[in-house]
Structures are given as structure tokens and as C-alpha cells.
Amino acid sequence: GEDVEQSLFLSVREGDSSVINCTYTDSSSTYLYWYKQEPGAGLQLLTYIFSNMDMKQDQRLTVLLNKKDKHLSLRIADTQTGDSAIYFCAERPNSGNTPLVFGKGTRLSVIA
Amino acid sequence: DADVTQTPRNRITKTGKRIMLECSQTKGHDRMYWYRQDPGLGLRLIYYSFDVKDINKGEISDGYSVSRQAQAKFSLSLESAIPNQTALYFCATSAYGLAGEGETQYFGPGTRLLVL
Numbered sequence: 228g229e230d231v232e233q234s235l236f237l238s239v240r241e242g243d244s245s246v247i248n249c250t251y252t253d254s255s256s257t258y259l260y261w262y263k264q265e266p267g268a269g270l271q272l273l274t275y276i277f278s279n280m281d282m283k284q285d286q287r288l289t290v291l292l293n294k295k296d297k298h299l300s301l302r303i304a305d306t307q308t309g310d311s312a313i314y315f316c317a318e319r320p321n322s323g324n325t326p327l328v329f330g331k332g333t334r335l336s337v338i339a
Numbered sequence: 340d341a342d343v344t345q346t347p348r349n350r351i352t353k354t355g356k357r358i359m360l361e362c363s364q365t366k367g368h369d370r371m372y373w374y375r376q377d378p379g380l381g382l383r384l385i386y387y388s389f390d391v392k393d394i395n396k397g398e399i400s401d402g403y404s405v406s407r408q409a410q411a412k413f414s415l416s417l418e419s420a421i422p423n424q425t426a427l428y429f430c431a432t433s434a435y436g437l438a439g440e441g442e443t444q445y446f447g448p449g450t451r452l453l454v455l
Contacts, residue, residue: 258442260443262446268448268449269343269447269449270382270429270431270444272444272445275443315382319442326372326384327433329382331380331381332382
């Protein structure tokens, strides 16, 4: 079945860039997503990218998609303490009636 | 007002008790989901429903049941709670075929459940 892998932890200094990586197995995935979960809260959609794109930028966020390697990354420029959270990668399988497949989440810690 | 609400937000119960967690949405979405979150294990899908007459098991449905009472309401029951069901539970919704969004899921704030 489909699988999404992420590293569990990342620590960066305030002001540096953060890069969170994700690999997935379904080469026919149509959409890929990044969600953010702040402490004590539910998951919030950060951004998504359609599979026919290789990059999407939204203010401090840059999403890169390498379909050949089935690799997705989220870059946060000028990381702030408010960016400390768990970030989940998810893929939408192409099978149509299959729910999104989520990774286990990467906990980002921002050191002041 | 929040689009996806969950009640209760926190619950403490004892082993063997039956409890129900409720989810309501005002987004008009046809699809609804229940997940549990445990540290280090990420989100695991318990059950999902693509419309009122459709119920599907997820990867960890044992010990749980669901009811889709209306398009806007999806409840999760633990018939006889056990301590390893202590977790954070999330409800989510999505809309099939929404142009430009794929199957983006929108999450509720979660219910923190402790089974003693």
C-alpha cells in the first residue's frame, strides 16, 4: 500500500531556513500536502501542490516536488519561534476513493 | 465559528465504559474521517465515510464503531474503553471533486481521551 515517510525531529536556530523532507511511494499521487499542528491544536492545511508542478511558493514557504524520486520538501525561510510545531506530509492516492495518506510528522523546534 | 467541531474536548473515563465522541461540520462536505494520534505514531485512520450511507474501516478499527447520523455529523464510539485507547482523537472532513483542492482534509480541534 501507499506509504509516506518523514524524519521525526528537526531543530533549527531562529532566523535560519528549515527544510522538512518527505518521501512517498505512490508515483501516481495527484496532490501532495503539508499540514501544521501547533501544540494543543488540530492540523491546519499549510499548502498543497498538484503533481504536475515542481515548485510552489507562498511567502516564507517553498514546496519542491521531485516526482522522479518521489520526494517532497517544505522550506521555511527566516524560521521564527512561532513556526515550532509538528509538520505532516500527506499524499492523495490516484485511486480516487482512498483517503489521504499521512506521514508520522516532523517535530520542528526553533531555538532562539 | 469553527467549521469542524468536536465534543467533548477532553474526557476521562474508566476501563469498560462506553463513550461517544461527536463531530459536526458546517462546511457542507460529504466525506468525514476519524483519526487517533499517539506520540511517535502520527495519525492513524480509524473509520471514514464518503456519504451518509457509506462507512469504511481504516487501519485500526478494532474496538471502535461509528455512526453517520447526517451529512454533517459523524460520531465515534468506544463500546468498552481500554487504557490503550488513551489518545488524541481528530475528526476531519473533505469534499469529493472540489476543483483545485484535491481531497484537502479539514480537521477539528481534537478530543483528548484518557482511559483509566
